[in-house]
Amino acid sequence: MALALIFIITALQGSNFGVLWSVGVRWILGGNMDFNYQSFMQPILNWWQAITELSTNTPIMITFWLVVAALLMSMLVILTLSRQIATYKALLTFSVTPTLVLDVKNATIRYVNPAITAAFDQDNNTSHIVAQCCFERLSHLTDQTSVTNDVFHIKKLKKTLRYSAVQINYQGRRAWLCQIEHMDTNSATISPWNMDGQIINSLFSSNSALIHIKTLDGLILSCSPSWATQFGQSVEQVSGYFEHDFYSVSKLEQIKSYEKYVLTGEVQEYEEWSMVDDNNILLQTIKYPLYDEHQKVVAILTVSNDQTEVMELNERLLSENSEHLRIEAELSRHNSLLNSVINATPDPVAFMNGNGKYVGANHGYCEVVGVKHADLIGMDRQQLFSHDKKSWLLEQENQLLVDGKSIRYEEFLHFVGQDPRWYEICKQRYVNSTNGESGILIIYRDLTERKRIEHELEQAIEKFDELSSIDELTKIANRRTFDRKLQHHWSTHCREVKEISLLFCDVDSFKLYNDNYGHPMGDVVLANIAQVMNEQVHRGADLVARYGGEEFAVILPNTDEEGAVRLALKIIAAVESLAIAHAHSNVAKHVTLSIGVATMWPEDESSEAQLLEHADKALYLAKEHGRNQYCVYRDQEREPAMVELNFDLLKH
Ligand SMILES: Nc1nc2c(ncn2[C@@H]2O[C@H](COP(=O)(O)OP(=O)(O)OP(=O)(O)O)[C@@H](O)[C@H]2O)c(=O)[nH]1
Incomplete structure (x- = not known):
């Protein structure tokens, strides 16, 4: 340390650094050298002199000693820590708990104790896998500096481990001290x-x-x-x-x-x-x-x-139960409403299901069929069918169930113990809204009274028709009947291409008769003539009618001209034979008749009015030619009109 200080100071002083370096290196390396005391000591003396000079400079000296003190303290701390680590290592070395020290930043194994080796490295060197796993788990801890009894499984090693870890300062770097144990115990x-x-x-x-x-x-x-x-x-x-x-x-x-x-x-x-x-x-x-x-x-x-299926079954059961309850409530409400309605209905009404069994009926229906309500409900409807209609009714009702087309017909029915009566029977398909099944609604309407009235009405109409078709005075067909019949025969003959003839008759000098014998006597004459005329026609289709006043007409269907002339002569003769005195007549001493005869082949372009016109023209000619005779109509352009009074024909 002192040596280092001297180097620094020498460098600062710019002293003979190259020499110092050279000597220092040689001394440290201890290589062979030719040691010269003088050259060795001279630099030391120079240094000492420099230090002595520096010691006179107080600030520099203070700085120097402070640096020295700091360096000494650092050395002391490092020495202490080294001894502590040595102690840790010694403790960990002899610990039976597998322990390792991991670098906090990069998972480097800083230390493993022998227990780790014994536990994980006997077969293979697997301690680094354990260390890696520990590090992975620890790296997820952000704020924590310790973890206790964390358990994990290493699939690769098929081992389950439990470890505790604490962060320590290991040789100046932060590290995890991990103690690991097997869980199998x-x-x-x-x-x-x-x-x-x-x-x-x-x-x-x-x-x-x-x-x-x-x-x-x-x-x-x-x-x-x-x-x-x-x-x-x-x-x-x-x-x-x-x-x-x-x-x-x-x-x-x-x-x-x-x-x-x-x-x-x-x-x-x-x-x-x-x-x-x-x-x-x-x-x-x-x-x-x-x-x-x-x-x-x-x-x-x-x-x-x-429990999913059980729950679903429960839910279905609950919903079916509630649906069942709802249907029952609906049915009872429906039934009571339905029963009230059908019981209030005056017509006999009954319901039957798709199998032909009665499911409902009102009092009226039970009365008609003569079965008690209690017996009727549930009864097979076929039991009430008469044998001859059984197959027809079954087919009819089965068809109704299929196509749903309502059926309505009238029938004269005779139920046991009842008078036979007329019924209008209406059958209609219905669908039960509660269960979707089809059935048949049957309504009987008693038509007996209506039929009676209808019958009476028909008779009345017939009577009226009869009355309205007869001339009151002469009791033969009136003008209205004549028109209707002529039109009918005309169209029929037109279709069947047959001849039709018409006689148009008029009483001669009848005005004079009335004037002289009185109008009531004239009426009697007209009635007698009508009767006698009627007696001359024998074919059912022939019709003698009073055309109006003293005019009569005879329709002769399917009759040719010759036949018409024959009848005209018979009528003239029959009237003459009445010998009704007419003293004021211009023709004879008795009442006579003139007749116009017309015969036609009806065609589409012609009409019955033409036949009337022809007959009228012929009558006019008969009058013109002296009365008491007949005249046949001829088309003047083709043939001159023929006026005849040929009684010879009567002989044939
Ligand atoms: N008594 C009676 N007379 C009737 C009836 N209808 C028509 N007459 C009369 O018949 C007469 C017809 O007279 P006319 O048409 O002049 O013809 P006519 O005197 O018969 O002379 P001709 O026909 O030319 O021969 C009239 O006087 C009518 O009043 C009736 O229902 N009863």
Whole structure:
């Protein structure tokens, strides 16, 4: 140290440094040299002289001695620390606890004691793996300068270790002093497990529940295959590992909270949703404490059962129950409402289900079919069918259930013990809103009274028709009937291409008759003529009608001109034969008749009005030619009009 100071001072003084260096080096190396006392001492004397000169300079001297003191103190501290480290090393060397010192910054092993070597380096040099693992765990600690009983598993070595560490200053650098121990001794203390382990393992292997046994440190002693499978591992792959190797930190915290009371000997039971094999399932978990021979809790048995299906079944059962209750309530409400409505309905109403059984009926229906309500409900409807209609009704109602098209028809029914009556029967498909089943609604409407009224009405109408078609005075068809019949026959003949003839008759000099014999007598004459005319026609389709006043017309369907002329002559003769005196007639002493005859082949372009016109023209000609005769219409352009009074025809 003093020598160093002298070097420094000499350098500062700019003294003979080169000589000093040369001598110093030679002296230190101790090499062969030719030692010269004079040359050796001269520099020393120079130094002494320099120091003496410097000592006269007070500030420099003070600085000098302060530096010297500081250097001496540093040396003392270093010496003390070295001795302490030596003591530590000695202690650690003889400690049975495996201990190592790790650099805080780079995981360099600064020191390992023999116990480490004994524990980890017997087979292979594995202490550096242990050191690396310790460092990795310690490097996560940010603010902490110590850690106690941290447990970890080294998969590579298949070892579970527990260590405690504290930060120290080791040879001027910060370092972790780590003491490490094997954990295997812990689980070995669980004697029941050692005894029954195999039995338990075989029990677990055949169990589908998630089961595992762990020490209080979280070391997995055994588990069921399903518990290991949830982590994608086999039983062998998880046994000997720790829970924290598989669960997240938050999950571990949760487990810890559940196990708080298990450690005090309580059985803990809870349910939770959990992700297993990517499925969110409801797990019912029970945690049992396991005791050693001193009744101390040493391990925890956890059994978890998948309750998802049970819960879903429960929920379905609950919902079906509530649905069932709802349907029942709905049904009873529905039924009471329905019953009130159908009982208030005057028409007989009944419901039957899709199987043809009666499920509801009102009083009216029971009365009609003659069956008591209690007997009717549930009865097969076929029992009421008469034998001859059974297959028809079955087919009809089955079709209704299929296509849903309402059926309505009238039927004259004779139920046992009842008078036969007319019914309108309406059948309609309905769907039961509570169970979706189809059935048939049957409504009977008693038409008997309506049918009676309808019948009476028909008769009345017939009578009216009859009355309205007859001429009151002459009791033969009136003008209205004549028009209707002529139009009908005309269109029929047009279609069937048949001839039709028409006789247009007029009483001769009838005005004079009325004037002389009185109007009432004239009426009698008209009635007599009508009757006699009517007696001359024999074909059912022929019609004698009073056309108006003293005019009569005869429609002769399907009759040619010759036949029409024959009838005209018969009528003229028949009227003459009445011999009704007419002293004022311009024609004869009795009442006579003139007739116009027209025959046509009805065609689409012609009409019955033409036939009337032709007959009227022919009548006009008959009057013109002297009355009391018939005249046949001829188309003047083609043929001259023929006026005849040919009684010879009557002879044929
Ligand atoms: N008594 C009676 N007379 C009627 C009825 N309808 C029409 N007459 C009469 O019949 C007469 C018809 O007279 P006219 O048309 O002049 O013809 P006519 O005197 O018969 O002479 P011609 O037909 O040319 O021969 C009228 O006097 C009518 O009053 C009736 O229902 N009863």
